[in-house]
Amino acid sequence: MRIAVLDNDRSQADTICQVLSGAGHSCQTFDSGKELLGQLRKDSTDLLIMDWQVPDMPGSEVLRRAKEKLSANTPTMFLANTSAEDDMVAGMTAGADDYLVKPLRRGELAARVSALLRRAYPSQNGSEQLTFGPYTFETRPGRLLMDGAPIDVTHKEFYLALLFFRNIGRPLSRAYIHESVWVRETAVPSRTMDTHVSRVRNKLQLRPENGFRLVPVYSYGYRLEKLGA
Missing domain, CATH: 3.40.50.2300 (Response regulator)
Known part of the structure; x- marks a missing residue:
């Protein structure tokens, strides 16, 4: 926290x-x-x-x-x-x-x-299952599914994706993302975060046809947008 x-x-x-x-x-x-x-x-x-x-x-x-x-x-x-x-x-x-x-x-x-x-x-206490459209997060095992099929993600990719979904529509600063996902790692290169965001976007297929879009916020960070009604 x-x-x-x-x-x-x-x-x-x-x-x-x-x-x-x-x-x-x-x-x-x-x-x-x-x-x-x-x-x-x-x-x-x-x-x-x-x-x-x-x-x-x-x-x-x-x-x-x-x-x-x-x-x-x-x-x-x-x-x-x-x-x-x-x-x-x-x-x-x-x-x-x-x-x-x-x-x-x-x-x-x-x-x-x-x-x-x-x-x-x-x-955020104990095990839980969170569903956002086709995506399901099982927090205790750290398992992520899309339409019931597991997605192969690393520990940090899981929590990065969960951070975005818990803050749909809200711009998240790079500092906030860093402190939420990398917690005690003080020297994380900017490109490391960008690489993880790119992997999350690709692995979860965060495209309009799946109802979500992960976009950069210029000179600030990233925002996950929910599309459609």
Whole structure:
């Protein structure tokens, strides 16, 4: 999962990202509400963790404006000082899903994040079967079928294809694709992603006659389009 962390305390932000990265998530940090909101205008995130006390704007305003840009099911967690009971009440009233009291405890952070993600994205927990037109994804074995016949795909091709189908019609940035599929691989050449996208397009026969089209978005990334009624 891709997680955004708003905290102008660099040491604390680094600790949060260490915990999240250790749990297999991708973490991006921001020092100010303005910086976070600017990024959310360009790309989304699967979970937002934010300090309620940032210097450039009130936590309630950051949360309100962030929620305008996030998907409806994107969970939010805020960090509050031990004695700031008013902040805790204000954060939950503003629509946050959970909060943690500082100083943070690594185990509690990992557990609370895991619980939020399980509730927000139940379809990504355990084995499931997802069908999109002629395509069927069986997540636990990582098997992909077209009209009932298996398609020979690699592990990364499977999850790349699933990422596109879970975001039909939504432009996905190259950064988002990289962090979702290649997770901990920091140096992935641009041509590697393009090659995988090309293979997915060809192996799944993503052509108009099959109801879908995978297209590049200039200077941004890719988008899977569903065609017809």
